[in-house]
Amino acid sequence: MSQATQATAIPAAKVSSSDIPWNKHVRQKQTVSDWVINIVIATLMVAVILAILYPLWFIIIASISDPKLVATGRVTMFPRGVQMGGYQRIFEDARIWTGYRNTLIYSFVGTALNMAVTLPMAFGLSRREFKPRRVILFLLTFTMFFSGGLIPSYLLFKEVGLLDTMWVFILPSALSVWNLIIARSFFETSIPEDLHDAAQIDGLGYFGYFWRIVLPLSSAIIAVIALYYFVGHWNDYFTGLIYIRTTNKQPLQVVLQSILLSNQSAQNTATFGDTAQQARQVADQIKYGVIIVSTLPLLILYPFLQKYFNKGVMIGAIKG
Template sequence: MDVAIRNKSRKKNARIQSNWQDRLFDFSVYGIAIMMIIMIVYPLWFIIIASFSSPTDVSNGTVWFWPKEWKLNGYIELLKNEAIWRGYLNTIIYTVVGTFIALCVNIPAGFALSRPDLMGRGWITTFYIVPMFFGGGLIPTYLTVKNFGLLDTFWVLVLPFSVSAFNIIIARTFFKNSIPEDLWEAAQMDGCSTIRYFFTIVLPLSKAVLAVIGLWTAVGIWNSWFDAMIYISNENLQPLQLILRRILIMNETLFEMASGNLASELRNLSDMMKYAAIVVSTLPIMLLYPFLQKYFNQGIMIGSIKE
């Protein structure tokens, strides 16, 4: 009887100790997760509240979680420029068209490379991988774009750089590991061609990788300003990022030319416009993440880790 009681007591103590260890582990995991969320979210929140705050309050460190005094001067000065709205429209069009073209190019290429019956698959894969490490440089690229007559045109930001070897490898790995070969064999028995198999069976099952590659491409195009600076001189075709850069540089130049109270006012206005420009340029593309989140994690994990 005593032995049974002792065994029961030991099991109970072990169970209590195990529960305590589980709680400690859960507390540690949740604590680390909360700290990481704060480290990511707070800088974004600080940029937003700083865009509505006085630059003096921001520089003095009196703005932490809420604006000490709400000010809209930065947004008013920034958005009253007509070039901002034109740049917004251009960027939206570049992003939508460029993402669509990139998906039309990279997804079929990744699917073709995933097929074991593709002749010369190894050589074609090498052809895609080598440019990932060795590039021709800016001058040869510029001359190529110029010879194709794409300078100062809408298509210069969506066609020359639509092919991405990295995205093709991601798509190839996803198709290879996520689409069962039995589906292709069953489709062949039903007389399905390769093109029909791709459009009717593979694409509906590939929402995850489509979301990942589409989001990566859209973010890259939306944030791009260097390509526009090199290849576009027509102000009517310039994207938002390049226009914001020009406005901020112009404000810095005016600040350096001014003196006294005017210089101080221009300095404060320039700082507020910087924060407002960050919010204006990043908020629209960030709104895409919640809609694609359910596909994003699955696509990026399957497409980039498994092989």
């Protein structure tokens, strides 16, 4: 019998797909210790989620509940004695709509200018053939740790005519060095250099390569940086407090602060007894309502950018 005949005569061992350790349908048997660890991890995750979400949920239900029930601790999980008096007092103030309008203008115009400055500059600093890039990046990074201070900034803005104008919210913060570094790192590590070589063969210059190839491939980092800039403009309280004197140019955050202060003053000037207690309860309800009014637009905007935000953060975490 030949060797080939002997080889075919020997019965081959039947190997099931379940015996392959890397089969995706095979589930490893979990021991008791594995179950304990999984339960502990799940419990910790649920506890962290509740610790994050419950304060926000309490503010929402407290803003629409009876202030007396909130003050006595009878509002815990669900609203009780629903009333919208706090929101009514907030929106009766005409300044709230002016503040919303101003903040939306400052946020959208400021974010557009931020992106127009940050992305091209980050792309230029990411090109290795650009020799002065390390010196320029060092000078930019230096400004993250050292600044002129409040008084020199105030005098400078006064000299250039930025005081009490909308441009004081936009031009001084046209570039964030931190966001510039993030975008530069993304362009260096996530955009293959072969694309630039192919673009040069096709006759594209740097501007065409940046506009037609780099930007369409950078949607994740663009969304992340735009969100950072927009949130920064939306929460900008200090600029309006220091550099703006005209009431109809104040941002939403300053307007909300003035509403809170006026209600606290009314609470302090109220007479003793039930009137003072009622004024304090209404002031607390207005305080909860102010928190919701100031954060609601961001809560609405974030879900639409969440997938890009997560992707951009993961890209930066993996590739450095």
